[in-house]
Amino acid sequence: MIRLKSLTMIDTNFDKNHIWHPYTSMQNPLPVYPVAKADGIYIELEDGRRLIDGMASWWCMIHGYNRPELNQALSTQLGKMAHVMFGGLTHEPAIELAKLLVQITPPSLQKVFISDSGSVAVEVAIKMAKQYWINQGQQTRNKILSLRGAYHGDTFAAMSVCDPVTGMHQLFEGSMPLNYFAERPVCRFGEPCREEDLSNIRSLLKTHKHEIAALILEPIVQGAGGMWFYSAEYLIKVRALCDEYDILLIADEIATGFGRTGLMFACEHANIAADILCLGKALTGGYMSLAATLCNEKVSDGISKDSGVFMHGPTFMGNPLACATAIASINLLLNSPWQDRVANIEQQLSKELKACIESKAVNEVRTLGAIGVVEMKEAIDLKLAQEFFVSKGIWIRPFGKLLYTMPPYIINKKELNQLTQAIVEFTKLEA
Numbered sequence: 001m002i003r004l005k006s007l008t009m010i011d012t013n014f015d016k017n018h019i020w021h022p023y024t025s026m027q028n029p030l031p032v033y034p035v036a037k038a039d040g041i042y043i044e045l046e047d048g049r050r051l052i053d054g055m056a057s058w059w060c061m062i063h064g065y066n067r068p069e070l071n072q073a074l075s076t077q078l079g080k081m082a083h084v085m086f087g088g089l090t091h092e093p094a095i096e097l098a099k100l101l102v103q104i105t106p107p108s109l110q111k112v113f114i115s116d117s118g119s120v121a122v123e124v125a126i127k128m129a130k131q132y133w134i135n136q137g138q139q140t141r142n143k144i145l146s147l148r149g150a151y152h153g154d155t156f157a158a159m160s161v162c163d164p165v166t167g168m169h170q171l172f173e174g175s176m177p178l179n180y181f182a183e184r185p186v187c188r189f190g191e192p193c194r195e196e197d198l199s200n201i202r203s204l205l206k207t208h209k210h211e212i213a214a215l216i217l218e219p220i221v222q223g224a225g226g227m228w229f230y231s232a233e234y235l236i237k238v239r240a241l242c243d244e245y246d247i248l249l250i251a252d253e254i255a256t257g258f259g260r261t262g263l264m265f266a267c268e269h270a271n272i273a274a275d276i277l278c279l280g281k282a283l284t285g286g287y288m289s290l291a292a293t294l295c296n297e298k299v300s301d302g303i304s305k306d307s308g309v310f311m312h313g314p315t316f317m318g319n320p321l322a323c324a325t326a327i328a329s330i331n332l333l334l335n336s337p338w339q340d341r342v343a344n345i346e347q348q349l350s351k352e353l354k355a356c357i358e359s360k361a362v363n364e365v366r367t368l369g370a371i372g373v374v375e376m377k378e379a380i381d382l383k384l385a386q387e388f389f390v391s392k393g394i395w396i397r398p399f400g401k402l403l404y405t406m407p408p409y410i411i412n413k414k415e416l417n418q419l420t421q422a423i424v425e426f427t428k429l430e431a
């Protein structure tokens with residue numbers, strides 16, 4: 001039964017007048033829903049309504065909320081040390097986390113830079129690539145080759161490798177680094193990649209090789225730039241092209257890492273290793289802001305030779321609370337049947353979301369791992385969609401034409417069914 005409280009304790013009026021929310025205007029902000037607490041896969045609103053979180057809080061809350069194992073790791077670490085600067089000092093949580101990351105990623109990735117958020121991990125990766133070439137005496141190799149449809153974050157270097165049309169290039173024209181963009185991979189996941197699918201990327205590499213430091217991509221799944229799943233063969237061939245043209249490959253697994261696509265890392269679908277790998281989001285099971293950029297010894301030696309130092313050092317680098325939580329989260333994942341859970345979610349999503357295609361408003365339905373996407377023909381009204389889903393006990397936040405879910409891996413069959421039925425119903429209303 002829904003328990004409605006008469007008085008709101010959370011000062012949403014202050015929120016409306018003073019607090020920026022993501023991508024909003026301070027003059028005409030969209031409504032925000034006050035949350036009292038969250039537990040398991042449920043977000044509980046202040047008025048008592050409980051919502052199944054179909055977003056895993058922007059894809060990071062893979063184990064659900066209020067996990068005893070993560071709470072314990074955090075409070076144990078809190079009793080020892082909340083934070084200490086990382087310049088000149090080190091500590092067990094950072095060392096143990098780095099050990100784990102080195103263990104679960106490809107053997108070539110041996111060096112770990114721990115930072116605060118996904119966008120910063122991408123900044124660090126881009127800086128690593130550029131510093132690598134500077135230290136080889138090739139300063140002109142300072143551009144990044146990215147893909148259309150990409151999303152890599154909101155800081156300046158990260159924005160500069162996001163899709164040039166749907167990203168923020170126009171808005172910040174003149175103040176953003178200029179990079180090169182190849183077409184979005186057209187070959188889909190599970191399909192072969194033909195030679196012509198790579199002709200654009202090959203010709204950009206041929207023409208601009210001496211200006212390009214690295215190629216950056218989100219392996220297998222382009223996330224916030226379009227929820228697009230592409231061929232593993234494309235990834236294999238792009239890795240080979242990077243080798244052929246001596247370009248570093250940066251894999252941004254901030255969204256795909258830690259099992260989301262059915263394998264621990266999306267690069268495993270192609271059995272390739274990047275030169276630089278970005279991790280974030282689910283790294284701490286969604287508890288704390290933390291990210292990591294790993295690189296191979298070609299990159300670290302290239303930067304470090306002749307007394308070179310890598311020029312980055314955030315205040316909260318290697319924060320012990322976040323590192324301790326990340327260790328607990330990775331161990332929790334490794335000790336859980338996550339492959340089965342993600343496979344079951346994939347199966348159920350593809351079976352139950354199929355019904356959406358009957359709606360005239362729907363363009364396409366696609367699923368991969370614990371990701372279900374319904375692409376509409378027209379842009380979705382965010383406010384109306386959120387009202388609808390909240391009324392159904394669901395938390396989903398569509399963008400553009402895309403209605404999608406990336407639930408916590410612990411979601412059960414019944415809860416996932418409630419989620420997919422609400423999505424199907426929404427698509428019918430839109431028709």
Ligand SMILES: Cc1ncc(COP(=O)(O)O)c(C=O)c1O
Pocket residue numbers: 117118119120122151152153154218223224252253254255280281
């Ligand atoms: C692939 C990818 N890279 C980078 C980012 C940026 O991460 P953050 O929002 O933690 O800065 C995101 C966020 O959605 C992402 O999906």
